[in-house]
Amino acid sequence: xxxxxxxxxxxxxxxxxxxxxxxxxxxxxxxxxxxxxxxxxxxxxxxxxxxxxxxxxxxxxxxxxxxxxxxxxxxxxxxxxxxxxxxxxxxxxxxxxxxxxxxxxxxxxxxxxxxxxxxxxxxxxxxxxxxxxxxxxxxxxxxxxxxxxxxxxxxxxxxxxxxxxxxxxxxxxxxxxxxxxxxxxxxxxxxxxxxxxxxxxxxxxxxxxxxxxxxxxxxxxxxxxxxxxxxxxxxxxxxxxxxxxxxxxxxxxxxxxxxxxxxxxxxxxxxxxxxxxxxxxxxxxxxxxxxxxxxxxxxxxxxxxxxxxxxxxxx
Amino acid sequence: xxxxxxxxxxxxxxxxxxxxxxxxxxxxxxxxxxxxxxxxxxxxxxxxxxxxxxxxxxxxxxxxxxxxxxxxxxxxxxxxxxxxxxxxxxxxxxxxxxxxxxxxxxxxxxxxxxxxxxxxxxxxxxxxxxxxxxxxxxxxxxxxxxxxxxxxxxxxxxxxxxxxxxxxxxxxxxxxxxxxxxxxxxxxxxxxxxxxxxxxxxxxxxxxxxxxxxxxxxxxxxxxxxxxxxxxxxxxxxxxxxxxxxxxxxxxxxxxxxxxxxxxxxxxxxxxxxxxxxxxxxxxxxxxxxxxxxxxxxxxxxxxxxxxxxxxxxx
Numbered sequence: 001x002x003x004x005x006x007x008x009x010x011x012x013x014x015x016x017x018x019x020x021x022x023x024x025x026x027x028x029x030x031x032x033x034x035x036x037x038x039x040x041x042x043x044x045x046x047x048x049x050x051x052x053x054x055x056x057x058x059x060x061x062x063x064x065x066x067x068x069x070x071x072x073x074x075x076x077x078x079x080x081x082x083x084x085x086x087x088x089x090x091x092x093x094x095x096x097x098x099x100x101x102x103x104x105x106x107x108x109x110x111x112x113x114x115x116x117x118x119x120x121x122x123x124x125x126x127x128x129x130x131x132x133x134x135x136x137x138x139x140x141x142x143x144x145x146x147x148x149x150x151x152x153x154x155x156x157x158x159x160x161x162x163x164x165x166x167x168x169x170x171x172x173x174x175x176x177x178x179x180x181x182x183x184x185x186x187x188x189x190x191x192x193x194x195x196x197x198x199x200x201x202x203x204x205x206x207x208x209x210x211x212x213x214x215x216x217x218x219x220x221x222x223x224x225x226x227x228x229x230x231x232x233x234x235x236x237x238x239x240x241x242x243x244x245x246x247x248x249x250x251x252x253x254x255x256x257x258x259x260x261x262x263x264x265x266x267x268x269x270x271x272x273x274x275x276x277x278x279x280x281x282x283x284x285x286x287x288x289x290x291x292x293x294x295x296x297x298x299x300x301x302x303x304x305x306x307x308x309x310x311x312x313x314x315x
Numbered sequence: 316x317x318x319x320x321x322x323x324x325x326x327x328x329x330x331x332x333x334x335x336x337x338x339x340x341x342x343x344x345x346x347x348x349x350x351x352x353x354x355x356x357x358x359x360x361x362x363x364x365x366x367x368x369x370x371x372x373x374x375x376x377x378x379x380x381x382x383x384x385x386x387x388x389x390x391x392x393x394x395x396x397x398x399x400x401x402x403x404x405x406x407x408x409x410x411x412x413x414x415x416x417x418x419x420x421x422x423x424x425x426x427x428x429x430x431x432x433x434x435x436x437x438x439x440x441x442x443x444x445x446x447x448x449x450x451x452x453x454x455x456x457x458x459x460x461x462x463x464x465x466x467x468x469x470x471x472x473x474x475x476x477x478x479x480x481x482x483x484x485x486x487x488x489x490x491x492x493x494x495x496x497x498x499x500x501x502x503x504x505x506x507x508x509x510x511x512x513x514x515x516x517x518x519x520x521x522x523x524x525x526x527x528x529x530x531x532x533x534x535x536x537x538x539x540x541x542x543x544x545x546x547x548x549x550x551x552x553x554x555x556x557x558x559x560x561x562x563x564x565x566x567x568x569x570x571x572x573x574x575x576x577x578x579x580x581x582x583x584x585x586x587x588x589x590x591x592x593x594x595x596x597x598x599x600x601x602x603x604x605x606x607x608x609x610x611x612x613x614x615x616x617x618x619x620x621x622x623x624x625x626x627x628x629x630x
Contacts (some may be wrong), residue, residue: 042412054345086320093551093552094551095550095551095586098519098522099414099439100439100440103435118517119547120517120520120547121521121531121547121550121551122520122521122522122526122550123404123517123519123520123521124414124415124439124440124519124520124521125439125440125519126440126518126519127413127517127518127519127520128519130518130519131517131519157521157562160459174331201435201447202433202438202442202444203441203442203445204438204440204441204445204446205435205438205439206436206437206438206439207415207436207437208414208476211437211526211527211528212526212528212550212551212553213527213528213529213553213556213591214528217553230437232434232435232436235410235436235437236408236409236410236527237408238437238528238532238553238556241445241528241556241557241560242556242560243558243565245557245560245561245564246560246564248560248564249560249561249563249565250564250565288441313605
C-alpha cells in the first residue's frame, strides 16, 4: 500500500482482440503508455501538483497518434474532428472543460486555461476556439490531426453500420478516451480526461469526458476518477460522481465503489467501459468490463506498470 | 403529506428586490407561474407521465418572455442567444440535452427528442440545430427571441461590469433558468431544465443546466432535481447528483439532502441559487439561498401555490 504520490492513466477501453495484436504492436503500446505516464510522474516525483501531473500525462497521450484524443482523434460521420477535454482539481474542486474544438493541439491544456483564467467551467465550439487564440494557442490545420488510420477506420465503420446495426465489435469503432488521475506528495488529487469522440458519430455529440460527475471528477475528500467507454451510460449513471459519493456517504473503499459501479451498475444498464481512480491512500485502481483497457500505474518507490488486457501487467 | 402526483417548477433564482416589484408586476409573475404549472399538472391529473409533464411545464416557461429560457433568453456579450436544455426520466435514467442552440423555440422538446430518437445523450451547436431540422422543428428567426428588455439588460450589464467587476447585484444580470420536476400517479419521477444562459457571458459558455448531475437529475430510487443559480458552482459541487446520492447512500430525507447542499455546501463554496426537488413521497421542496426564486408547487388534491420571495406562498 503506497501512501506517497501515485498516478494512473488510461488510453481507452474497448473490444480488443489478442489475435489482432502483434508482439510489435503490443510493445509499441506498452512503450507509449510508459512514456506518457513518465510525463506525469516526473512532475509528482519533483514535488509538483497533481493537477499539473494529470495535465502533462494527458498532453502526452493527446500528442501520440495511437490514442483517440488530440492528434489521434477519430472522425465524426462528416469526416470532421471534435475534441472534448476536462480537468478537475480535488483540492478546491475547481474545474475546466472544453467541447467541440477542432484546431487545438492539446484540448486538455485549453480546459486547464478555462479553469484557471476564466469564471466559467465549460466553453464549447467557436467560443472555445476563440478563447484558445486569446490564450496564444496556435490554430492547427486539419492535416495535423488527419491520419490515414482514422480515415480507414471511418470508412470501415460506415460499412459496418450499413451491414450490421448492432454489431458486437462496433465498440472498436465507437469509443476511446484518454485520461489520468494523480495524488501528489501533499495528498491532493486531480483528474483529467480528453477524447476525440466516437468514429462515425453525429457531429455535435457531447460525451461523458467534459461532463463533470460522468467521465471526470476529483475531490480530495473521496477520489479522482477518469472514465472511458460508452459515454452515454457514464452520463446516465453519473459514474464518476457516484463512485465518489459511495465513498463519501456509504463509506465504501475505492475498490468497493469502483467495482460496484464498473462491474455492477454499468453493465447492468448495458454500458461498457472502465475507469482509473485514486483515493487519499493506497494504489490507484483500474477496473473495466471490456476485454481490454490501455493503462499504466506509477507509484512512488515502485516500478511503473503498463497493461492492455485483463491481467497481464508488465513491470 | 401528499403521496399522489405532484409538480414543482422554478423560473429562476437571484437577487430580487421587493421594492423593485410593483404589485402589478408581482401579479403578472404569479399568474405566469400558475399558468406554466397548470400546463404540467394537467398531464399528471390525466394520468400522464412525469417526463411529459415536466416537458410541458418547461415549454410553457420557455414560451413566456418573462423567464430566461426559450423566447425570453438573455443575450451573450456579443448580442447572440444560446440556449441549453436537459430532460431526464427517473424511471430508466434516460436523458437528453442540447447546448448552444439559437433558432429552436423550445429547446426542452429538442432535448426530449435527443433522448427518445437518438443513441446520444447530448448534442451541441450546429449538430443540435441540424437535428432540430431533421425532427421538423422550424428555424425561428432572431426576432422571435429578441426583446427590448433583454437588449437593455445587456447594455446595463456591460456598464455595470465596466464600473464594478465584483458587484453584489451582478447576480441579477447573470443567472436565470427555468425548470420543472414531477412525480406521476405511477410513482415515476422526472426533471427538466432550460436556460438562455447568463447576460453578457462569453459566447460558448456551457452552464449547469445540460450537465446531468449538476443542474438536472432524475432517478426513481432517490429524487428528481432541477437547479437554478450560479451554474459553475452547481457543476463543481455536482449539486443535483449530490442530493440524490445523499438520499441513496446516507439515507437522508429530501429535505435534509437539499438543505445540506443548498443552504450549506453551496454558499460555503460561494455559490448562490436554489433547486426544486421531489422524491417518491411527500411534497416537492424548493430551497434557495438567494433573496428570491420564482416557483410553483401543485399537488394532487391541493390548491396550486406560487411564490417569489422567502416565504410568501400564494394559494
